[in-house]
Amino acid sequence: MSEDYSPEFLEEMRQELESQRADLINRSRIARSDLREREATPGDSIDESTDEQGTSTEMHLKDRERNLLAQINDAVRRIDNGTYGYCEECEEPIGKGRLRARPMTTLCIEDKEEKEQAQRRHHAKHPGMFSPTNPTNKKM
Numbered sequence: 001m002s003e004d005y006s007p008e009f010l011e012e013m014r015q016e017l018e019s020q021r022a023d024l025i026n027r028s029r030i031a032r033s034d035l036r037e038r039e040a041t042p043g044d045s046i047d048e049s050t051d052e053q054g055t056s057t058e059m060h061l062k063d064r065e066r067n068l069l070a071q072i073n074d075a076v077r078r079i080d081n082g083t084y085g086y087c088e089e090c091e092e093p094i095g096k097g098r099l100r101a102r103p104m105t106t107l108c109i110e111d112k113e114e115k116e117q118a119q120r121r122h123h124a125k126h127p128g129m130f131s132p133t134n135p136t137n138k139k140m
């Protein structure tokens, strides 16, 4: 199966990624002000360590945002260098449908599922560690 991505499709994905990036930045601002409002609301069921909870929630948010932002930037870079849309494991085209649903994806559905299972097994043994698989040699 060979599926080529037209410049129009890549442009569509680039715009999608950029709008997601803008969205993410917007949302993180809203989340932060929302957090402050909730902290200021008296009579919340969490009486103890409200501060601690708020801080950890915010840190978690920032972590996730940073992660997502890195994925978005990475995807845009792949569009620029022409590797976008191909599975980084098997180098097969990921498919337009899947890319539209998840523009940042770097794996085809089979490898994604395989990797998730491997990670789950790995995490059970070594939580917090990530073992990279053998890098494939790509001709640029």
Ligand SMILES: [Zn+2]
Pocket (backbone or CB within 6 Å): 087, 088, 089, 090, 091, 092, 107, 108, 109, 110, 111
């Ligand atoms: Zn694959």
